[in-house]
Amino acid sequence: MEIFGIPHQAFLGQLLLGLVNGAFYAMLSLGLAVIFGLLGVVNFAHGALYMLGAFAAWIMLDKFGINYWFALVLAPLAVGAFGVVIERLFLKHLYKLDPLYGLLLTFGLALIVEGVFRELYGASGQTYPVPELLAGATNLGFMVLPNYRAWVVAVSLAVCLGTWFIIERTRLGAYLRAGTENAALVQTFGINVPMMVMLTYGAGAALAALAGVLAAPIIQVNPLMGSNLIIVVFAVVVIGGMGSILGSVVTGLALGLVEGMTRVFYPEASNIVVFVVMVLVLMVRPAGLFGKEA
Amino acid sequence: MKLNAIAFALAIGFAAAASAQDTGPVKIGFITDMSSLYADIDGPAGGEMVKWAVQDFGGKVLNRPIEVLTADHQNKADVASSKAREWIDKDGLSMLIGGTNSGTALAMAKIAEEKKRPFMAIGPGSARLTNEACSPYTVHYAYDTVALAKVAGTALVKAGNKNWYFLTADYAFGHSLEGDASTVVKANGGTVVGAVRHPLNASDFSSFLLQAQTSRAQVLGLANAGGDFTNAMKAAREFGINKTMKIAGLLVFINDVHSLGLANTEGLQLADSWYWNQDDASRKFAKRFFDKYKRMPSSLQAADYSVATNYLKAVQAAGTTDGDKVMSALKGMKIDDFYNKGQIRADGRMIHDMYLYQVKSAKESTAPWDYYKMVAKIPGEQAFTTPAESKCALIKK
Numbered sequence: 001m002e003i004f005g006i007p008h009q010a011f012l013g014q015l016l017l018g019l020v021n022g023a024f025y026a027m028l029s030l031g032l033a034v035i036f037g038l039l040g041v042v043n044f045a046h047g048a049l050y051m052l053g054a055f056a057a058w059i060m061l062d063k064f065g066i067n068y069w070f071a072l073v074l075a076p077l078a079v080g081a082f083g084v085v086i087e088r089l090f091l092k093h094l095y096k097l098d099p100l101y102g103l104l105l106t107f108g109l110a111l112i113v114e115g116v117f118r119e120l121y122g123a124s125g126q127t128y129p130v131p132e133l134l135a136g137a138t139n140l141g142f143m144v145l146p147n148y149r150a151w152v153v154a155v156s157l158a159v160c161l162g163t164w165f166i167i168e169r170t171r172l173g174a175y176l177r178a179g180t181e182n183a184a185l186v187q188t189f190g191i192n193v194p195m196m197v198m199l200t201y202g203a204g205a206a207l208a209a210l211a212g213v214l215a216a217p218i219i220q221v222n223p224l225m226g227s228n229l230i231i232v233v234f235a236v237v238v239i240g241g242m243g244s245i246l247g248s249v250v251t252g253l254a255l256g257l258v259e260g261m262t263r264v265f266y267p268e269a270s271n272i273v274v275f276v277v278m279v280l281v282l283m284v285r286p287a288g289l290f291g292k293e294a
Numbered sequence: 295m296k297l298n299a300i301a302f303a304l305a306i307g308f309a310a311a312a313s314a315q316d317t318g319p320v321k322i323g324f325i326t327d328m329s330s331l332y333a334d335i336d337g338p339a340g341g342e343m344v345k346w347a348v349q350d351f352g353g354k355v356l357n358r359p360i361e362v363l364t365a366d367h368q369n370k371a372d373v374a375s376s377k378a379r380e381w382i383d384k385d386g387l388s389m390l391i392g393g394t395n396s397g398t399a400l401a402m403a404k405i406a407e408e409k410k411r412p413f414m415a416i417g418p419g420s421a422r423l424t425n426e427a428c429s430p431y432t433v434h435y436a437y438d439t440v441a442l443a444k445v446a447g448t449a450l451v452k453a454g455n456k457n458w459y460f461l462t463a464d465y466a467f468g469h470s471l472e473g474d475a476s477t478v479v480k481a482n483g484g485t486v487v488g489a490v491r492h493p494l495n496a497s498d499f500s501s502f503l504l505q506a507q508t509s510r511a512q513v514l515g516l517a518n519a520g521g522d523f524t525n526a527m528k529a530a531r532e533f534g535i536n537k538t539m540k541i542a543g544l545l546v547f548i549n550d551v552h553s554l555g556l557a558n559t560e561g562l563q564l565a566d567s568w569y570w571n572q573d574d575a576s577r578k579f580a581k582r583f584f585d586k587y588k589r590m591p592s593s594l595q596a597a598d599y600s601v602a603t604n605y606l607k608a609v610q611a612a613g614t615t616d617g618d619k620v621m622s623a624l625k626g627m628k629i630d631d632f633y634n635k636g637q638i639r640a641d642g643r644m645i646h647d648m649y650l651y652q653v654k655s656a657k658e659s660t661a662p663w664d665y666y667k668m669v670a671k672i673p674g675e676q677a678f679t680t681p682a683e684s685k686c687a688l689i690k691k
Contacts, residue, residue, distance in 0.1 A: 010508050017501045122589075123333040124553035125524060130532065137534050143504060146532045218532070219497050220524050220553065224330060228497050263501040268464055270501075271493040 013143035014260045020149045022256020023156035024211055028229065029236040029248035030160055031207035034167070037243035038180045038200045040099055041091060044107035046233065047226025048114055049205045052079050053212025054221045055117060058128050068131035068217070075213045076206035083205025087198045095197075110227070117223035125220030152214050159210065160249045167245055176200060235278045241291025251289060319361045320615055322348070322602060323381045325374050325402065326393020326417060328366035331495050331521035335547040336393040336417045338364075339587055340598040344391060346582075347602035355606050356613065363387070367398045369494065374398035375405050382409045388615040389414065389605055391598065394520075396420035396467035403432045410617040412624070414601045417594050419519070419545060420470035424643040425679060428686035431617055432642040433624065436597040437567045439471040441677040442544050445565035445648045447478035449670065450513060455540050459511035460489035461502055461526060463518035468494075471517040471544050487511040496522060499529040507535055519545040524554050531558055547592045551653055551665050562653045568593035568633055569651060569666050575632030590663040600633035636674055641686040645674035 028050060035043045056075035060066035066074065086109065094101045134148045167173040179186045179193045187193050212226075219225060236255055240247030255274050262273040269276075281289060324341045327333055341364040348360045363381060367374035375398075381387040382405070390406055392399040394417030406413035407429035414433045415423050421438040458479050462468040468491070476486045490505045503526070506514050514535060516526055523543055527550075530541055543550075546564040570580035570590045579599070583591040608624040609615055625638045629646070636646030651666035659665060681689050 010504065013504045013508075014501050017498075017504060020500070021498055118329065118333070122549075123329070123331060123337070123521065124335075124549050125521065127528065127553065127555050127558065137532075144534055146534075148532070149500075218529070220521065220528060222521060224495075224521075225497060228495060260501055264505075267490050267492065267502065267505075271496065 009142035011264060014264045015257060016140075016143065016145065016260075017149075018257040018260020018263075019253065020153055020256070021259060022253035023153045024215060024229070024252075025233055025236050025256055026160050026249045026252030027156045027211040027214075028208060028233045029240065029252045030163055030245065031204040031211075032233065032237050033240070033243055033245050033248035034163065034207070035201060035204040036237070037245065038176055039091070039102075039197055040095070040180075041102035041106065041201075042099055043201075043204065044103055044230070045086070045110040045113070046106075046204075046208050047228075047230030048110035049079055049083065049208035049226070050212040050215070050229065051117065051223060051226035052082065052113065053209025054128070054216040054225060055121075055126075055212075055223075056209065057213040057216050058126050058221045061128065062126070068213075072210070072213050076209040079209030079212075080202040080206030084198055084202040086205075087201040091201065092194065092198070110230075114223050114227060121223060123223065125222030125225075128216035128221050130217040148217055152218070155214060156211075159207070163207070164245050164249065232274050235274045239274075239278050239281045239288055241288030244288065244290040247288060247290025317358065318386065319359045320355055320609065321361045321363060321381070321385055321387045322389050322391065322605070323363045323365070323378065323387045324391045324393065324598070325365045325367050325377055325398070327369055327395055328364075330369055332369070332394035332417065332519070334549045334553075335520060335592045336594045336598070339583070339591070340393055340416070340595050342586075343583075343591070343595050343598040344602045347599045347606070351603060351606045355609050356615075360606070367393075367395065369395050369398065371397045371401040375401040378402045378405045379409075382406075382411055387411060388609075389620075391416060391601060393417040393598075394594070396423070396470065397465050399423060400427055400466060403427065403429055406431045412605065412617055412621055414605065416597045416601060419467045421474060421679060422466070422470055424639075424641045425685050428641045428688055430642075430688060431621060433601070433638055433644060434642055435601045435644045436594055437565070437648065438643070438678065439467070439474045439545075440679045441567075441648050442471060442565045443474035443478040444677055445650050445670075445672050446542060446544055446563060447475045447515075448482055449563060449650055450540070450542055451479055451482040451484045455513045455542075456484035457512040458484060458486045458515050459506050459509040459513070459539075460486070460515045460517050461499070461506055462489050462491045463494055463522055464491040465494050467519070468517045472515070475515055475517065475544055489517075492518070492522070492526075494522065497525060499526040500533065502526075503529055503533055503535055507533070507538065512540060513542055514539045515542045515544055517544050519547070520550065524550050527554055527558060547594070548590060548663070548665060549592055552589070552663065556653065556656045556659055556665065559653045560655045563669065564651055564653070565648055566593050566651060566666075567646065567648055568596045569649065569668070570596075571664065571666070572649075572668075573632070579632050584663075596633045600629075600631050603631065604629050639681075640688045640690070641684060642688070643678055645678055647674055648672045648677035 053075050056078050057071035060071045130148045134151050137144045137146045183193045236252050240251030262270045324344050326336045328337050345362050365377045389412045391414045392402050396418040399415045399418035403413050413431050416436050419439045421440040424434045460472045462472040487509050490502045492502050551559050580590050608620050612619040612623040629636050634646040638644045650670040652669050
């Protein structure tokens with residue numbers, strides 16, 4: 001059986017791999033969407049935080065012998081704490097200014113963090129082994145899927161659903177959303193808004209770091225791994241609609257699939273197809289697929 | 295009258311500039327990827343090697359001090375060529391060394407030819423530099439895609455790996471390497487089933503590898519380098535491609551092997567022009583490098599040192615920095631140092647021995663960075679493009 005002249009096995013295989021990549025896009029764009037939605041900050045440091053997560057896991061294993069499963073929890077906590085420090089030291093002074101300032105600040109931070117890691121660890125990157133429990137691959141008939149990749153998709157979907165649930169369906173989420181609408185009013189009800197905002201940024205940073213830990217066994221842990229990805233992720237967020245949580249998740253997964261398709265039919269275009277989609281979407285829906293028209 | 299005065303002033307200005315070029319410092323430029331996927335195999339340490347060469351030469355040539363300028367081309371041909379042009383026009387650059395990335399090197403070679411400045415290509419692989427795009431001012435010093443293909447490819451095809459599929463970096467270098475390797479495979483009785491091209495600096499290789507796997511070829515030739523090579527190699531292991539196909543890294547540097555670890559690279563055969571543990575002189579150079587960088591030098595970093603030294607020797611012999619005279623001195627002399635022995639041919643190709651190495655297993659490796667064992671030494675005449683194969687007009691047939 002063939003689909004558009006491509007054996008259906010190859011086709012299904014590529015779709016599945018697209019989904020794996022989409023899982024990363026979804027998780028990263030989710031963090032961006034949360035931060036933008038609740039803080040109004042365009043967080044250009046997101047790629048650097050993702051890289052930090054991967055490096056934290058690698059350092060934990062290499063220097064302290066802390067295994068993958070602990071790193072999966074500890075690395076996001078450490079990077080989340082770093083995020084809190086960034087928010088307290090720098091970002092909180094910028095909320096009243098134009099969003100452009102937040103963008104510039106986080107971009108500068110990303111460059112500094114990447115530069116430091118390049119200086120310390122070089123550009124070739126470090127190898128992080130796949131945890132033993134998830135090593136090996138399963139033959140699905142149409143392709144051999146490494147077990148680890150299946151795990152990535154599962155974790156990512158769980159995390160995305162969990163985040164969406166917290167923000168849209170819980171009391172804490174309601175406070176968060178209310179805080180962004182009218183901070184002063186929410187504060188008068190006795191809710192500590194600055195604390196909430198700080199923790200939100202920390203949580204966004206932790207989400208990026210979690211994606212980094214998940215990616216570490218798949219690609220070389222490398223200071224530039226974030227900057228290679230972040231531009232695509234921003235395109236995902238713009239297509240999904242800035243600040244829309246559901247939008248970022250759905251768009252992330254969908255664009256992973258679109259990219260997977262492109263790799264079958266015209267591999268050379270696979271790194272621009274996301275941007276082509278972005279242009280088309282913005283022409284028809286300037287606020288993005290799931291964004292509210294301003 | 296006024297016009298004459300301006301003309302006179304201009305003439306004096308030009309004369310002053312011209313004489314400054316003959317008496318001021320001799321400037322050597324080095325443009326490479328300083329920060330991205332090729333920064334470890336050459337990069338800032340490569341620039342430092344040029345500076346070491348100048349220091350060891352005494353810091354002066356023809357009684358003029360020597361200055362080394364370095365820049366990051368960010369893997370962009372336009373950045374590389376505008377920097378080269380700026381250095382030549384404004385700083386009176388005497389010689390340019392081009393680090394990694396063939397796209398940038400092909401662009402810089404054109405400018406060097408136009409301005410009649412010697413251009414030493416170290417990091418770039420594309421054999422076009424001394425073939426279709428050859429110039430009287432270009433020297434291709436370390437390796438090229440033809441040599442990689444002939445040395446690594448021939449060995450594999452002769453061992454019975456006849457059926458090839460390529461994973462190729464989609465720019466000048468990848469295309470050259472894929473083309474040259476295909477030629478070698480076919481010349482030795484093999485076939486090329488197909489190829490898939492990936493963008494430079496791609497991080498996810500899984501779907502490209504899946505396509506390679508469905509091709510059912512025996513050999514997967516990786517026509518890429520640096521970070522692209524390591525990520526492709528890692529994903530190939532993860533998807534178990536190494537169980538059904540033999541993976542051939544066509545351009546592998548010792549930094550890549552170090553970064554992947556011996557567990558991921560054991561048994562890999564690769565072609566290179568130099569290895570730090572090949573003789574006493576190389577070990578001495580490597581130790582000095584290690585003391586500063588805590589890693590071993592790549593063949594490119596050794597070549598950076600070597601080419602700068604030999605250029606300065608040629609300047610000394612020619613008694614001038616004039617591009618034509620230095621080039622003829624350089625092509626006339628024998629090159630013999632810790633890096634390699636050889637001679638630069640009329641087309642600018644430095645003809646020297648190439649080596650086929652095999653990556654040791656973790657058991658065989660007895661010291662840090664003890665990674666390679668030599669399988670074969672291939673004489674330069676066999677490794678590089680032969681005069682008969684060459685399309686360069688500077689080669690007399």
